[in-house]
Amino acid sequence: MLSKRIIACLDVRDGQVVKGVNFEGLRSAGDPGELARRYNAEGIDELVILDITATLEARRALAETIGRVARELFIPLAVGGGIRSEADAAAAVEAGADKVSLNTAALADPELITRVSERYGSQAVVVAIDAKRAQPGRTDFIVYARSGQTAAGRDAVSWAREAEARGAGEILLTSIDRDGTKAGFDCELTAAVSAAVSIPVIASGGAGSRDHFVDVFTAGRADAALAASIFHYAETSVRSLKMHLRDHGIPVRLT
Amino acid sequence: MIALVDYKAGNLTSVKKALATIGAAVIVPGAPDEIADASGVIVPGVGHFGATRALDAPWIEAILGRIGEGRPLLGICLGMQWLFEGSDEAPQLPGLGLLSGRCYRLGTTVRLKPDTTETDRDPGRDDSNRDPGSVRLQPDRDPVVKVPHVGWNSLDIQRSEASILEGVPQGAQVYFTHSYVAPITGDAAAVTEHGEPFAAVVQRGYIAGVQFHPEKSGDVGLRILRNFVELAG
Numbered sequence: 001m002l003s004k005r006i007i008a009c010l011d012v013r014d015g016q017v018v019k020g021v022n023f024e025g026l027r028s029a030g031d032p033g034e035l036a037r038r039y040n041a042e043g044i045d046e047l048v049i050l051d052i053t054a055t056l057e058a059r060r061a062l063a064e065t066i067g068r069v070a071r072e073l074f075i076p077l078a079v080g081g082g083i084r085s086e087a088d089a090a091a092a093v094e095a096g097a098d099k100v101s102l103n104t105a106a107l108a109d110p111e112l113i114t115r116v117s118e119r120y121g122s123q124a125v126v127v128a129i130d131a132k133r134a135q136p137g138r139t140d141f142i143v144y145a146r147s148g149q150t151a152a153g154r155d156a157v158s159w160a161r162e163a164e165a166r167g168a169g170e171i172l173l174t175s176i177d178r179d180g181t182k183a184g185f186d187c188e189l190t191a192a193v194s195a196a197v198s199i200p201v202i203a204s205g206g207a208g209s210r211d212h213f214v215d216v217f218t219a220g221r222a223d224a225a226l227a228a229s230i231f232h233y234a235e236t237s238v239r240s241l242k243m244h245l246r247d248h249g250i251p252v253r254l255t
Numbered sequence: 256m257i258a259l260v261d262y263k264a265g266n267l268t269s270v271k272k273a274l275a276t277i278g279a280a281v282i283v284p285g286a287p288d289e290i291a292d293a294s295g296v297i298v299p300g301v302g303h304f305g306a307t308r309a310l311d312a313p314w315i316e317a318i319l320g321r322i323g324e325g326r327p328l329l330g331i332c333l334g335m336q337w338l339f340e341g342s343d344e345a346p347q348l349p350g351l352g353l354l355s356g357r358c359y360r361l362g363t364t365v366r367l368k369p370d371t372t373e374t375d376r377d378p379g380r381d382d383s384n385r386d387p388g389s390v391r392l393q394p395d396r397d398p399v400v401k402v403p404h405v406g407w408n409s410l411d412i413q414r415s416e417a418s419i420l421e422g423v424p425q426g427a428q429v430y431f432t433h434s435y436v437a438p439i440t441g442d443a444a445a446v447t448e449h450g451e452p453f454a455a456v457v458q459r460g461y462i463a464g465v466q467f468h469p470e471k472s473g474d475v476g477l478r479i480l481r482n483f484v485e486l487a488g
């Protein structure tokens with residue numbers, strides 16, 4: 001049976017892993033290479049390196065970090081953040097990424113999804129969708145671009161469908177309302193998108209406890225769940241999370 | 256020395272890295288005659304079966320030539336599917352045909368169950384020829400199963416003597432990403448289930464194939480690559 005995947009996200013800025021709340025207020029969480037090694041040893045299923053670096057110089061240093069991580073770890077590695085063109089996607093793949101994550105650039109130019117998937121295959125293209133409830137309590141979800149700063153004028157479910165039709169291999173779905181809050185994943189958002197597409201949906205934003213993962217894999221119908229802070233500060237180890245999921249009847253990979 | 260055949264179906268970086276990690280010397284031949292000295296040949300690849308069109312007659316001749324001299328061949332993902340007679344993904348295009356059977360899309364070999372949705376029937380439909388005692392059948396699909404099949408899934412090892420699987424424990428998990436699968440025949444060494452069972456590992460003598468990505472499957476994947484490199488000697 002296909003396992004539910006646990007994915008660790010490293011938001012990297014100027015060579016350091018950082019994490020904020022609701023996309024703001026960053027604090028440092030350590031060296032990306034060291035964290036990647038630790039998660040791999042604990043049995044993480046996949047890594048996402050999200051580049052939130054400001055300067056070109058730091059961006060080059062990150063390519064070296066990606067290369068170092070990719071040389072050591074033999075699990076899927078996705079790279080996102082600031083990928084605006086096929087050339088940026090090619091640079092990430094050459095650095096060692098198996099998948100590239102497209103967000104703002106795909107909203108501005110949806111054809112980019114098709115071009116990158118034709119070049120590297122759909123399995124290499126993740127479309128990241130940052131979504132927010134139109135109003136608290138409402139179940140329509142608005143897509144935001146530019147790290148959650150600008151409303152993109154799109155509905156999350158219809159954008160996910162379009163991304164799939166254009167060649168996306170997976171959807172990385174982040175709830176802006178829940179990001180960094182540790183209040184749990186937005187299971188309604190995740191289930192709505194997961195039911196609308198046949199490609200895997202990775203739920204993100206809000207992981208605070210092991211039970212939140214149980215919820216997102218059952219009520220949320222997620223294929224994978226991504227978290228950052230819960231792992232960075234060693235509040236929950238990947239292994240203990242997977243044991244907990246297994247005890248709740250959810251298929252996981254235990255190494 | 257292992258020849259890694261680049262026919263522009265996906266990126267070879269991670270396969271190269273994995274082979275380097277286990278200490279294998281690798282060449283990426285620019286032309287078919289450059290594999291003449293290889294101790295083993297790997298055909299990797301992701302994406303559409305149509306991409307195997309680039310493996311034209313000179314490549315086929317060179318690859319069959321190495322096999323004829325007792326050198327092992329490993330197909331990875333699309334490369335494994337190419338070892339079969341063909342694929343429904345590109346019906347006009349023959350595969351290498353070393354293994355019998357055709358590849359097909361996951362979820363198309365559906366089980367049928369009695370149709371209980373009589374109320375949904377098209378009122379304009381002509382049922383006059385229908386045997387009143389018959390039961391209409393409809394696809395019995397598990398709605399949880401998504402295609403493509405992406406992620407870690409377990410190997411149900413059928414033939415533990417297969418050298419490509421030496422040291423791989425029963426139930427070991429490996430990383431898949433694909434929509435088409437190879438049929439289960441006598442060549443299947445391990446089977447995986449995703450809505451339906453399919454061949455995850457095949458081996459017939461010096462010819463082996465894996466549907467998953469050993470270069471992305473942690474220690475289990477590295478072990479399988481090492482088994483192949485040892486087979487190449």
